[in-house]
Amino acid sequence: MSSVAVVVVAYGAREDLLRCLESTEGAGEVVVVDNAQEVDLPPAVEAARPGSEVLRMEENVGFAAACNAGATATQSDHVMFLNPDAMLAAGAIERLAAFLDEHPDVACVGPRLLHPDGSLQTSAYRFPTVFTEAVRLTGLGRLVPRRLLRKTPGIRSVAPSSGHFDPHDEARPADFITGACMLVRRSAFDAIEGFDETYFLYYEEIDLCRRLAAAGQATWLCPDAGATHRIGASSDTARRLVWEARHRSRIRYFDRHGGDVAAASIRLLTGTRVALGVLFDPLRIVVGRPRAGWDRRARVLRDCVIGAGERQRPS
Secondary structure, eight states: OOOOEEEEEEEEOOHHHHHHTTTTTTTTTEEEEEEOOOOOHHHHHHHHHHTOEEEEEEOOOOHHHHHHHHHHHHSSSSEEEEEEEEEEEETHHHHHHHHHHHHHTEEEEEEEEEEEEEEEOOOOOOOOOOOHHHHHTGGGGGGHHHEEEEEEEEHHSTTTSSOOOOOOSOEEEEEOOOOOOEEEHHHHHHTOOOOOOOOOOOSSSHHHHHHHHHHTOOEOOOOEEEEEOTTTTGGGGGGHHHHHHHHHHHHHHHHHHHHHHHHHHHHHHHHHHHHHHHHHHHHHHHHOOOOSOOOHHHHHHHHHOOOOOOOOOOO
């Protein structure tokens, strides 16, 4: 079996991180990239996973840049990017590595993810479109009974590889898999120069899989390997930063991959959503829980008008 390095980007959520590290048996190298500058983190990491390395960033450089730094600090054949709020099932690393070894045309593979309550967490999707992002931005997606539809006979033929409606119980190609847990062939990762560091948070794994696909390298779901993922453990500590990063990364992704019409449509949809949020936010401001400060709103709206050209550096 090829060697595997695990890279975990940490930003708070220490208890989750330590449980995550305990599940990485099977990895030859483990690197924790500390984006929160926690001075007492190394001893805790060493206790949870002896032999791990802590790579301390001088500032919060974002997820993509931290992943690249972690990958650069390792030498294994494959690199697993693992969220600190995820826990690998026994044998997951070995099964995913074996999958890449057996499929030389596949560069990225992910396991079947579960929520902590044991229910399915969908993770393998088609690339986003203006329609899917409109459904997300308007909240209409919450009205769709996804769990019920997954159990509907014939749903695979109606919505092939759609992600949300697929039970994720068969190995299959996907346009992209979520970044909670993804194993990437190092040679393919290096050939496209890793994650695009102009994304601060969100959409960077979609961009990565899209560039891999453009280079002729496939992405697959491998349900023989499993992991549990508690969504948002790190983002819970920085909700306003996350709010800004999600909107700006969406604009950046469509500016780069969507074409002129799609990019303009996403800017319009995002700008409208943010503007409406301002109108309905007074009550949150009164009780001290606004979704985002005016500076964050301004940066998102600026991107809606002129695009997302420079590297994101939310504070």
